[in-house]
Amino acid sequence: MSVLPLPPATISTSALPLIAEAMQASGVDAVRAFAESGLGRPGRLTQDGAAGAGDLPLAQFTNLLQAGGSQAPDEGRMWRCGQAIAAPALAELFPAGLAARRLDGLLDGLLADLQSLQHGTAFQRSVAGDTCILTYRIIDPAIWPRSRDAEFTLAFLDAVVRRFAGNSGNSSFPVALSFEHERDTGTSLAHLAGSAPLYGQPSNTLAFPARLLETPVHSSRAQPALPRLGFRPVVTEPSGTQIVEAIYRRLGQGPLNQGAIAEDCGLSERSLRRQLDRQGQSFRALVDDARTAYALWALRETHLPVGEIAWRLGYDDQGAFARAFRRTAGMPPSRFRRQSGHD
Template structure:
């Protein structure tokens, strides 16, 4: 699994001199950015050093769209909130890799979710709060106030910051959820932006975003794109080669050939993703072993246990018992 990255002026804006001191990885298509793990780690340290439990969320609300690059420019040009959120979701890969941003309308609600897919990056409380704050900042441009929130959830557990954040938001978030999510009434998707001076050249920004996504796709190894789709598909059952090939618009044969060219068989990539995600589930959650096995695409719990015993020399039960710190030494 290749290193995850983040890029754009938002990095230096949020991290200041710390961002500049982190070495970019020129092997990634985001050579102008920094490793996402470093970015998240610095955010976490900054969060721990302040007494303001809502500081990360507020920082997200204050991010200027122009500072996240072409994706932000394309969002700014949209007159309707629904269009802006969908463009944000589609364009986010140009800002950050190994990340899933989704916008789903369910009955009369809109669910806007954000999750770092790379299981090696943890803890990431500050990043989650920052990112949902950014999403709320986009919504605020279209007249959505905090009292419109139906629900707010985070994948991390509650800590000392919970009360400050709850006061700032006017509601108490849920913690320990499967993803980081804002739920709003679906009716807000029709809200129009409040900035009469915003640039209306929707078509031009849309073409630039399409070009940036095309360039990124061509610069990203097929194996990396496959890993992202496997990570995004876990918990939804999409962990087989046929499903991934279909998602990439390729035949299975073409996908096998492309991966063979990179000397990265699908089976090996799937095993690597299962190993990383499974370990994270074991030591960070209390999910049943059978649920984890099913989410990872194993036929049964026995196959799951056998694989993890082979990889780590310890059973899933033992891995959960020894916890995060001991596992970090093993890996």
């Protein structure tokens, strides 16, 4: 039985013109970055142009950001780029959010639109006590790590929050950052972001005071009700591959249990099992496949201790993880790491 693959991770090309402009505004040679990532010359695409309605592999888009960031790796160019794109993106790509009454409504609409713009990513807003946490990650381990993409995206979200909080007199407030990737440049983002980030965390997060969610959102012009630029329609009936995607959304953040995945998909556990049975799949096989993908990435690309990897994958102990990994890879995790040259 072959396990269902993840759906292809893509992003709408409607974002590319603004990316090119933000790169130039941040001191990045956009022409060079686009060429190095196989995208040709950046043009000012229009909303009614053919390129504005297409999709691009997400891996190629993240390569574009990596290429731009590598031009000046110690200057935080992709963080600056994410900040630069905030205002034009709100006006041109996500104008419906500006019709929200408060910042919480704007962020919810913005994250939903980003989820539609980028297939194969996960965006979430949560509140814990007096802190709001915005979470972002690419869910396909084959695309990890993409450090400049994470910096670009969190900088964009940070700039959106600061734009409206600043308009209401809250220009100075504490933030906290964490990144999934390990630190790979000498850049200190503390002076740009106002906070020294943590690296090698389970996901990319931006945290700020939850009181800011009540900030009023004001717009000087009426906004269209349903702005969509080649976005995909919302699918109400989860397919088998969407169940796989739900598993990967939680991957690396603790136990993967059937009840939580069913709830994420809007299904009962019984309905989830029936749907997988119709496709000749088992929940256990899908979880094992996802765990293996994460373990291979973590052992090959990070310095995370084996015990930490086991915990993130929801194993009871390091020994259980080692036995499961050996069954799949034919060797213990420690040997695989040594052979991959990341010991």
